[in-house]
Amino acid sequence: MKKNIYIITGLGIIIIVGSWFLLSNGFWQFNVKETNKETNNVQKIAEKEVVLVIDDGGGNLKTFSADFKDGMTAFDLLEEGTEKLPLILKTKKYDIGIMVQAIGDKENGQDGKYWLYYVNGQFATAAADKKVIKIGDKVEFKFEKSPF
Secondary structure, eight states: OHHHHHHHHHHHHHHHHHHHHHHHTTHHHHHHHHHHHHHHHHHHHHTTEEEEEEEOSSSOEEEEEEEOOTTOBHHHHHHHHHHHTTOOEEEEEETTEEEEEEETTEETTGGGEEEEEEETTEEOOSOTTTOBOOTTOEEEEEEEEOOO
16 A cells, blocks of 8 residues: 555656646747737738739639738739739729729629628729728628629
């Protein structure tokens, strides 16, 4: 019985000393810091960009990321993206701003669908050339039935 107590006590001491050694030398903190460095690098890249997603309503998504520029609008991003992807962009200017008429081969009114856009998942209530975007924003143009 005494032998078992000595063995258990010895193992307990080894576990306590080993745990103290690992924690006091920053063993676990080292791994956390490395992960944080990687996350910070990804965040720094994302902090300089904006993302455009074009959804043609048929399950085809086209994604484009661009460097953010001060004063950039959702329409500026769309113009840059359609040029680089390359997609045809048709627009019409109204008093309230520029409205998208067609992207690629999808034109407003086709199948009762229209080009609507969202910024960070929120439906936009201004013309795309009036909607100033921020670093890290995600702008989505979707060809879908209008909720109005």
